[in-house]
Amino acid sequence: MALDALRPSPLVEQATERLRDQITGGQWGIGTKLPGETTLAKTLGVGRSTVREALRALAGAGLVQARQGAGVFVIATLPQEDWAAGMRRAAITDVYEVRMLVEVEAVRLAAARRTADDVTVIRAALRRRQEAAGEGDAPFVDADIALHATIVAAAHNPVLTSLFTEFRPVLRQGLIDMVELLGLRDAHSDPGADAHAVLVEAVAAGDPDAAGRALLEELERTRARLERR
Structure with a gap:
């Protein structure tokens, strides 16, 4: 799924919003495994650490969950808050x-x-x-x-x-x-x-x-x- 490269700043917020939009918009349904950090970093035009922080933010919003050894999966399409x-x-x-x-x-x-x-x-x-x-x-x-x-x-x-x-x-x-x-x-x-x-x-x-x-x-x-x- 193509994602446009991001503007330079603020990267974590932009990456979080872009990934959240993909989830809440239905492109990645519940149960879907997200691409790996390296792939997401390349498609978003950011570093892996930025992707990691964005995924942590999405986990805090109740949208994704990391499963050890398996990857990061979508668990909800609506955030717990704005x-x-x-x-x-x-x-x-x-x-x-x-x-x-x-x-x-x-x-x-x-x-x-x-x-x-x-x-x-x-x-x-x-x-x-x-x-x-x-x-x-x-x-x-x-x-x-x-x-x-x-x-x-x-x-x-x-x-x-x-x-x-x-x-x-x-x-x-x-x-x-x-x-x-x-x-x-x-x-x-x-x-x-x-x-x-x-x-x-x-x-x-x-x-x-x-x-x-x-x-x-x-x-x-x-x-x-x-x-x-």
Whole structure:
């Protein structure tokens, strides 16, 4: 069964979707043995490790099952959940784990090191975030990230600032996906408004413990929602 070669990125997600489409579309019925990893890798234009990850994802969705010494077989033609949404949710959770490792400590440093000019810039970024609440999801997310970037910059650690800058595109996409998946702006156009105000005030007051706690609590609440969904 012919499969078109995939675009370069993101390979695992594309491979998973392509194979899932073959199964849910009826091309590979229940009980069918899938081609081997080498064959699938060649037809999809990816490496065997990518195929292996895609098959693991499909197994998690309840579509295929690996049988030792026999191969991988189709066991269902309908996923246990919306697998695309599930993969996005998992990716967002990964993003949030990184934020907890990096950004919570960054806001603590910012509270200890911020200058009067830093506070002025941070307060302006908070106002912009509030204004963006009346705009679309992408502008709102951009304003939210810009606020966090100003706080990270106030830590006055160039390595930390560079790290956040590199992480920013991944964070942006993760937040846009999260807003959509969780419907965060359905009931309130400015989710997390109070928590961000508390965060800014803690940084401005020079209180590292309060700043770190405010951000950690907000991130934990969101991560809990992702895991419950």
